[in-house]
Structure formats: C-alpha cells, structure tokens
Amino acid sequence: MSHDSESWPPPAPDDWAPPQAPEHWPPPGAQSGPPPVTPPAPKLGRAVERPHPLTGVAKSWIALFGLVFVVGRELIENGFEAVRDFGPGIWIFTGLALLVVLLTGIWGVIEWRTTTFVADEDEFRIERNFLSRESSRISYAKIQAVDIERSLAARLLGLASVQIDVGGAGGQKIEFLSRERAESLRDELLRRMRSLARHTDVEVPAVASDHAVPGGTAVVQGQGPGAPPAQPVLEQVIAMSAGTLLLGLFVSSFLPWLLGGIAFLVVMLVVGEGFSIAAVFGVVFGVGGYLWSQIVSNWNFTLTQVPDGLHIRRGLFTKVSKSLKADRIQAVSVHQDYLQRLTGLYRVRVTVLGFSGVGEGGERSDMVLPYGRWEDVRRVLAAFWPGINLDTIPLTGQPDRARWLTPLGFKRHLWGVDEHTLVAHHGWLDHTISLVPHRRMQSIGITQGPLQRRLRLATAAIHTTDGPVNMEVYHLDAQVAREFFDSQVERARVARETPGEPSYLTGFAPPGVGEPTDSDPGEDLDDRHSYGPPAAPPGSSR
C-alpha cells in the first residue's frame, strides 16, 4: 500500500545520515555481496545511532505482501464486479488486513524508536527499550564474524540487517540499516575485531593437499607466493579403505534397520497381500538412502595433517575438501556402537567452534574419522592434539552406591583427569569417550537431583561450545564432585592463562610465519568465518 509509505515521513533522528532508500528504488539487481568499493564510512565515535526509519515497513512486509497478493489476485481474476458481488466480506477482510499491516508497522516504528546502538572504543552496545528493557554489550574481541543479510523486502527498500556472530550463543542482529551503513558498520566492526585479535591470520593452505600423493607419507609442498621459508610437512594421517568403510557401515547399529528393511521387502514380495508401492519405496529410500549417502560422502576419506590443523577430503561424486584448524577444535568424542564393538571400529567426532556440524550437502562435517581402529583413533588425536594421550590418563569409576542409579552400565562409567585433559567414558552396550582439554573449558557446573541427593551423589559437567560432544561425569560422590569442581576451575584458569597455544594442543611451532595464503574458495569449504579471527587469540591473558 503506497499510501502507507507516504504516511511515514521518515522522521530523521538528529544524528542520522539522510536515508538512502529512494536511490535504491528500484533495487540494484540481486547483488548481495559487498560491492568492491565501500563508500567512506561515517565516523563511529561515541555517537548513539538508530536503525533505519524504514525498519517498520520492512518488518511489516509479510502482512503487506499477503494483503496485496490476496486483494490483487481477486481483482485480476474477477475484475471489479467481483468486489461488488462479494459484498461486505471483502471490505471486512481488507480492513482487517490493513489493520494488521498498520499494527505491525506501528510496532516496527516503536521498536525502531526504542532501539539504539553505539560502537565505541571498547565495545558494541545495543539497547532495546520497548516492552522490556534490554541492553547487550559485546566486546570486540569476542566477535567471530559479521554478516550482512538482505531479505527481499529489505532489498526493495535498500536496507540490510547486520548479524554479529560471537561464536556460540549470544549473537545479535540489528534490523535494519541502510545498505551503506550496514556495510560501513560491518567493516568497522571487522577492523576493530582484527586489531584486537593479535593472532596472525594464518590460513590453512587448502591448495596444498590437492597435490598430496595418495599413500605418500611426507609430501613437501610450496605455498605459492609469499611462502614461508620453513616448508610445512604434510602428512597423511588416515586413508580409509573401502573395506573399512563397508565393514564399519554394515556392522553397526544400522544393521538391524537394514535386515528389518530386507525382511519387510521379502515378506511383502512373498505374501503379495497388501503389497503397497508406497511402503516399498519408503523402505528402499529410507534404508537405501542412508546407506548410499554414507558410502558416497565417506568414500576415499583421507585426513591430512597441515601446518595448523587437519585437512579432510572425502566423497565419491562430490569431492568435499575442508580444513579444520586445530585451535578451533574444542572437544572430541570417540564413539563405538554395540555392533561396532565386534569389529573394533570407532568413529571420531569433534566440536568445532563456529559451525553447527551440518555442513554443505547436509552432511556432517564434524566427523574426523568415519570408521577406524583404535590405532587410527590415536593417530587422529595425535594429529591435532599431539600432547594428549588417552592411555596414560588414570581412570576412576563411580562409587558403589551409584549402582542404584546406573545398574547396567555401572562398570563402564569411568572418568579421569590429568594436567591437560578431562576424559569420561560412558555407555552400557555402546561406548563413548569424551575428551575436553582444560584450556577449552567454557564453564563448569554441578547438578544434583533429589535421588542423587539421597545417595550423596552429584553430576559434574564441563561446558564447551555447542557441538556433538557432551562432557558429563555423573554420579560422583558429592564431596569428590565439589573437590573436582574447585580443582577443575583452577586447572582451567591456569590453562587459559598460559600465553600462546600450548604445544600439547598444536605440536607445531607457534604459527605466525608467512602471509595468509590465498585459499581456493571452491576448495576451502571452511570459509564461513572468513571474516573471523582464527579462534583463540593465543596471548589471551591480558
């Protein structure tokens, strides 16, 4: 409704640059990437800013769109007579829809008037004072990435929203800014973030592993222009054979599903009664699809050690090639399900800072070893955390009275801690080993339910960034739990305050040599955080 936008004389706030909206109407194509040249950024200073006045319009666009669509279609299909024939119904509908548009619009305007943000020297602050008063502060050092998003409505109005990613929970979104302001704000935030992250930005040379000879053990690679004097040694850690893949896949908890599916098909074919194409297709696609996707995506899985982490290549048709920086790996879980205990195969997954685990193609990208023997597990672990040896950590069990709560898996719940790592074993039929270095601990918790309280037991949990690894030690003696809590807090503090990434977590001399190499965007799929600093600035204690 055009009169809506006219009834919105954008009441420019005092410190607001003139809105750019009219110039962007019609929108400049579908370009979403940042333009090559950014206009001179307004000085940030301590100025308090507001989102763009057209925010309300952009937010009520769904209602507006629905109204235009329904009424417009009615008009086009049936002409004006239809409106007359339809009687008062259409007017009531239009009135209601207009009301919705108006209310969401007003809501948006109030939200806009009550939202302010400041980017000053040390932090970025957003204040929302509408229904509830909310004030969020983000220090620049915590920012992992800054993205600009442009929905359809925002594009039409020449607006953009800025999303600030802080790695885990607690990201913030500012809706909406003019496109120029959004871009200059992003650049400004990134500039401040970079100047705070004093870690040299060393990119994993994704190109290098392309030349790695399969089966070769030590391939020396140059890195193109600006190569550091020390040539990195690339070592292939794992090259999974097709046999291992098939063995691991078929002798696993997937087997019952496969057998069940086959049995179902056989029964269907033999009996013939009630033969349903839909059911057969369902089974074939369900079971076969999983089988197929596992084989296709994990085919030729190779893991290569590169200067600051790992490089994974896998896939039958779509080759996936992806870098994992060692300093982004937060926790590890080694898992073996009940049938894999027969074959002695394990799967290794990691919690990585900054991605949710489902990567391109919907495939899990947090898998660093799809199937492998215990020696393989050890080799993978040693590839990114060379100083951590699972076998030397002394393990303790639960106190006897915990049998009341874990009668079946009692003997298999073990935990241990050494100077660098916490490890926990769980499982009755299956077996999971979780591993978190103290340096990667975010926070720590103790919980105690009523039953545990009666038995004088408690559960301790180590929180890491979100991912597949869950680190919990349950049913400890209450006193032991609290002692562990206190000592773990201390161990984590010491580990955090050690300057630089410790050698047990890298195994390499601290990187910082050489220029960031240009990684091929088609190859390096881990560039979602291309704006971010490479995780932990190592000289972290300031």
Next chain:
Amino acid sequence: MPDSDPLFRPPGVEWRALSPNYLKLKMLMIFITWPILIAVVVIPLALWAPGPTWWIVLAVLLVIWLWRILRQPRAARRWGYAETDVDIYITHGLAWRQLTGVPYGRMQLVNVQSGPIERSFDLASVELVTSSTSGTITIPGLSREDAAALRDRLMERGELLQAGI
C-alpha cells in the same frame, strides 16, 4: 541464602542473595497465575463431567498450589551468586540443585533485561552468555541498580581476562 550444604558451599566469597522484591514478585505471580490455571482446568470439568472427578482434580491442584506457595520462599533463598577474582559462581534450585562457575574471560556478552512487571518491582535480570548454551545462565531478580553494576563489573573483568574461545 543457600543452606549449609557442603556441595554448594560458597567459593571463598559469601553467596549474595537476590533482591527481596524477587520473592514478592514470584509470590504475586503464583497468586495470580495459579487461580487462572485452576479455573481453566476445573470449570470445564465441572460443567461437562459431573460427579466427583472435578473436585478431586480441584483438591489436587489446590494442594500443589499450596505446596508451591510454601516452597517458594525457600526456593528464592536458594539463589545465590558470588564473584571471585576470576570467576562468577551461581547456585540455585531446591529439588534439582545447581552450581555453575563461569570465568569472566569466557563471557561473550552480558545482557540486562527488565520487563514491565519486573520494572514495577525495581527488578532486572542479568544474563551471562558464553559460547556454550549450557553455560549460559540468568540471574533473575536483582535490583536494577545492582544488575547494572554487576553487568559493568562483569564486562570490565571480562575484558581484563579476555580468553578468546
């Protein structure tokens, strides 16, 4: 104040309690929401299912309500937070008890929130956000002044002890 359970003893610094207004707010909410809830459940029952069912349900709900009212003061007293040099500790819960320790350096951001009802009681809650969802906790029911001061202290120490991720 949390009671003298050695598992949840204070970490060197005494537990600080929430604002007394927090209990008032909680009690008010219990007295307002529970009658509505009970009415929503019991009135249709009484209309459509005559017989003893509805007053048994009513009795059970009333008992639960009474129990909530009686336990609320203790539950509110179980809340406590303590700031040491490097971490902040929070404990709460009556049946399911919790103790969480969050290093200042791990805090991604600190939110202060105060809804209209909270505001009328001069209350605000402080949300400590880390990179971990399970480590993200909210201290409810601080006086607004305390909340802002706590937020500022946390941010300041967080910057001092910056630990990346």
